[in-house]
Amino acid sequence: MVSIETQELTRSYETYKKAEGLWKSIEGLWARETLQKTALHPTTLRIESGQIVGLVGSNGAGKTTLLKLLSGLIHPTSGSAKVLGFEPASRKPDFLKRISILLGQKNQLWWDLPAADSYDLLGKIYELDRNKTKKRVADLAQMLGCTAQLNVQLRRLSLGERMKMEIIGALLHEPEVLFLDEPTIGLDIISQTTIREFLADYVKERRPTVILTSHYMDDISLLADRLLLISQGQIVFDGAVDDFMARAESRQTLSFKFMQPPEVDLDVLPNLKIAAGTRAVSTELPASEIGEVLKTVMQVSPIQEIKIEEVEFEDVIRQFMQQDTQLRAPRGAATT
Amino acid sequence: MGYGREYYLAYAFWAAFISRISTSWMYETMMIEEVESGSINAILTRPVSFFEYYLGQLMGYKVLTTSASIMVPVVICLFMELPVDLLRLPLALALVFYYLVLVHIISMIIASLGFFFTRIHHLTVAKNITLWMFTGEFFPLDLAPEPFRSWLIALPFSSAVYRPVGYLTGRLDHATIWEGFVSITAGILILGLISSLLWKKGRERYSGTGA
Numbered sequence: 001m002v003s004i005e006t007q008e009l010t011r012s013y014e015t016y017k018k019a020e021g022l023w024k025s026i027e028g029l030w031a032r033e034t035l036q037k038t039a040l041h042p043t044t045l046r047i048e049s050g051q052i053v054g055l056v057g058s059n060g061a062g063k064t065t066l067l068k069l070l071s072g073l074i075h076p077t078s079g080s081a082k083v084l085g086f087e088p089a090s091r092k093p094d095f096l097k098r099i100s101i102l103l104g105q106k107n108q109l110w111w112d113l114p115a116a117d118s119y120d121l122l123g124k125i126y127e128l129d130r131n132k133t134k135k136r137v138a139d140l141a142q143m144l145g146c147t148a149q150l151n152v153q154l155r156r157l158s159l160g161e162r163m164k165m166e167i168i169g170a171l172l173h174e175p176e177v178l179f180l181d182e183p184t185i186g187l188d189i190i191s192q193t194t195i196r197e198f199l200a201d202y203v204k205e206r207r208p209t210v211i212l213t214s215h216y217m218d219d220i221s222l223l224a225d226r227l228l229l230i231s232q233g234q235i236v237f238d239g240a241v242d243d244f245m246a247r248a249e250s251r252q253t254l255s256f257k258f259m260q261p262p263e264v265d266l267d268v269l270p271n272l273k274i275a276a277g278t279r280a281v282s283t284e285l286p287a288s289e290i291g292e293v294l295k296t297v298m299q300v301s302p303i304q305e306i307k308i309e310e311v312e313f314e315d316v317i318r319q320f321m322q323q324d325t326q327l328r329a330p331r332g333a334a335t336t
Numbered sequence: 337m338g339y340g341r342e343y344y345l346a347y348a349f350w351a352a353f354i355s356r357i358s359t360s361w362m363y364e365t366m367m368i369e370e371v372e373s374g375s376i377n378a379i380l381t382r383p384v385s386f387f388e389y390y391l392g393q394l395m396g397y398k399v400l401t402t403s404a405s406i407m408v409p410v411v412i413c414l415f416m417e418l419p420v421d422l423l424r425l426p427l428a429l430a431l432v433f434y435y436l437v438l439v440h441i442i443s444m445i446i447a448s449l450g451f452f453f454t455r456i457h458h459l460t461v462a463k464n465i466t467l468w469m470f471t472g473e474f475f476p477l478d479l480a481p482e483p484f485r486s487w488l489i490a491l492p493f494s495s496a497v498y499r500p501v502g503y504l505t506g507r508l509d510h511a512t513i514w515e516g517f518v519s520i521t522a523g524i525l526i527l528g529l530i531s532s533l534l535w536k537k538g539r540e541r542y543s544g545t546g547a
Contacts, residue, residue, distance in 0.1 A: 013543050068544045071381050075540045093383035101381045108378040125384050 003177055003209040004047040004070060008079035011040040011065050039065040041233045042079055047226075049176075050207040054224030054241060056214070058317065062233040063213040067179045070211070071101040083177055097126055100175035104182035108166055109154055115165040116150045119172060126173040133172065140168045144198050160191030167195065171202065180212040184219055196222055221245070229317060237320075244320070254290055255282040255307040262300045268293050339476065343505060346418035347476055350501040353409045355473040357402055358432050358496035363394045364443040364460050371450030371538075374545045386535075391440050398436060402429070421506050428500035431516050435495045438523045444531040451538025472498025476507075492516075492523035 016032040018025065040062045047053055055063050068074045070081055072088035072095065081088055086095035102108070109118040116137070123133040141147040144164040149157055154165060163183065170178070183199065184192040200222050203210055214220055220227060220241060227244045229237035237244060257280045266274040269289060274281055274297070285293065290308065297303065339347070367390055370376040379386050406425075413420045446463065449456050468474060470493035477488045477498040488494060495516035502508035 014541070064544075073377055073380050073544045074542055091380065096381065096383040099381075103377065106375070106377065108381075122382075125382055 001049045002046050003049045003051075004045065004081075004083050004211075006043055006045045006070075006079065006081045008042040008044060009040065009066075009069060009076050009081050010038070010042050010078045011069055011074065012036055012038045012077045039233055040069065043235055045228075045235075047209060047211070049209050051226060052203055052210040052212065052224050054212050054214070054220035054227045055230060056220060056227065056317065057230035061230045063230055064181055065233075066230070067101065067181050067211060067213065071099060071179050072096070073101070097173060098175060099177040099179070100170040100173070101179040102166060102170040102181060102183055104163065104180075104185045107154070107162065109162075109169050111155050112153060114151045114153055115168065118154070118165075118169060122169055122172050128173060136172060136174075137168060140171060143201070144168065145194065160187050160194075163187060163191065163195060167198070174206070175208060177209045178211075180210060180214075182213055182215065184214065184216055192216065192218075199223055229320070231317075251284055252287045252290060253282065253284050253307075253309045254293065255280070255305075255309075256294075256297070257281075257304040258297070258301045259304050260301040266297070266300060268296045339479075342416075342418050343507070345416070346413060346420055346505045347501055347507075349409050349412055349418070350420070350504055351473050351497050353405070354428075354432055354500055355468070355471060355497050357398055357429075358435050358439065358471065359464060359467075360394060360436070360439050360443055361460065361464065363390055363397070363440075364446060365457065366390070367443055367447035368450055368456055368460065371447050372454075372456070377544055387440075387444055390443070391437070394436065394440055395433070398433065419505055421504065424504050424506075427510075427513055428504045431495050431500050431503075431513055431520075434517060435492070435520055438492055438520050438527065439496075441524060441527045441531050445527065445534055448531065448534035448538045451534075451542050467493055467496070470494070471496035472501065476502065478502075490519065492519040495520050 014034050014036055016028065016034045018028060019033075043066070055066065057063050065074070069076055070083055070088055072083075072091045075089045084095065084098055086092055088095065109115060110121070113121075119133060119137050120130075122128075123130060137150070138147070141150055141164075144167065146161055146164040146168075149161050149165070154162060157165065167183065180199070184195050187195065196219055203223060210223070212219065212223055224241050227237065227239060227241045228235055229244070258278070261277050261279045262274060264276050268274060269285070269292070272283060272285065272293065281297075294303075294306075367386075370379070370386075376386065379389055410420075410422065410425075412418075442463065446456060446459050449459065470488060470491055472488075472494055473496075477494055478485060480488055489498065499508060499512055499516040503510075503513050
């Protein structure tokens with residue numbers, strides 16, 4: 001069964017250029033120079049029930065715009081969307097009771113209330129049974145390890161604790177479709193891992209349809225079955241996560257320090273040269289070439305410090321885009 | 337009919353009290369803030385209407401504050417033996433609370449403008465100053481010269497202070513209160529339509545900024 005379906009879904013924004021000075025500001029009330037920006041080019045999608053889709057792309061690529069359109073937060077400029085058979089922008093209560101959106105960079109619970117009070121209020125808004133809601137909150141809080149913070153004012157909690165509370169709030173009414181926008185952004189490693197594992201267990205058990213955006217590849221690789229790569233408002237890859245990872249060349253950052261700086265210039269690789277006298281080197285290169293580089297430089301001088309790091313996910317995407325010539329000219333829409 | 341000293345004092349006390357009930361600063365500011373900052377997203381993605389969500393809060397707040405403070409003007413008027421018919425208080429307050437629906441619709445109009453303009457807080461100040469002049473808080477509206485007197489009294493804003501206080505202090509009769517209900521209903525219909533159109537247009541161009 002199809003949960004989410006879009007047909008040439010498009011969203012453009014109109015902003016206006018504000019000229020400097022008081023008079024220009026006043027003049028702007030009746031004579032405005034407007035700017036058009038297309039945040040999402042015509043997009044056609046079909047997402048089956050129970051599918052978990054990772055939506056990735058760099059900042060400003062259009063990920064959040066797509067989520068906002070599908071959750072009914074914003075209206076499309078053209079095209080159409082159906083989520084669970086509803087047109088999202090019409091905000092029918094029956095639709096809103098069956099979906100949930102978690103915006104990782106925004107508080108959706110009440111800032112001055114303890115989360116337990118917010119859940120009570122959400123229970124009323126979603127017309128949930130009070131006792132069942134209490135039990136569900138207790139269960140979810142136990143899974144996330146945040147029972148002790150339920151009665152603490154939201155504003156007094158750490159970012160990680162707040163995010164756990166937001167997740168409980170988003171799942172309280174057992175949504176059939178879940179939009180997760182950067183659920184682990186800005187969190188420490190422990191909180192990221194807890195939330196990631198919780199979400200993995202949750203989606204395995206309940207099988208909601210999920211669209212997840214994240215800057216962390218770990219989120220996507222652990223949770224998603226399918227990956228949508230979006231660039232400049234266009235979907236440029238639609239397929240399995242493993243396919244993407246296989247096609248995107250694995251790159252790492254290698255950093256090291258020589259005990260004794262080399263006395264002559266070194267040609268380590270065709271695109272890696274180390275000048276004489278250089279002590280510290282840091283470079284990004286394919287994982288397969290790291291061994292060869294280390295072998296070469298250690299013949300010159302022992303190495304004092306060595307560090308190998310995964311490159312940023314955005315860099316993987318950029319690399320992927322550069323590699324695949326077909327993807328350099330985005331095709332605009334993707335279907336399954 | 338002229339205004340005697342006691343009568344004017346009674347009007348002044350009750351006008352100050354009733355005008356506090358029939359004005360919305362706090363919730364209007366919060367509504368504007370929600371639209372400007374994008375925190376309205378938390379409401380738009382839930383099965384609750386923005387209008388009802390804030391109307392519920394406004395009414396709840398006004399009921400609580402009115403209940404807690406009503407004894408102050410009552411005791412002052414009794415102590416100073418000022419003319420006031422306390423049996424008329426429930427109907428006078430009913431008119432004021434009905435007027436609050438209109439006030440809330442005006443707040444919706446101003447908040448909806450936040451979808452179109454960057455900063456709209458100052459509109460609340462301008463609106464409230466204008467309404468003060470129309471409500472009868474500054475002076476009883478029947479002291480104004482014609483034709484302004486008739487216009488001011490016919491407008492729904494006279495139900496914020498002039499009509500309920502005039503009725504409470506015995507200067508106006510029952511019919512004036514019912515005319516107030518009719519006038520507010522007309523205001524609700526007209527401004528409600530404007531509010532609904534602005535909200536619809538504003539939502540269409542809303543970009544969910546801040547989320």
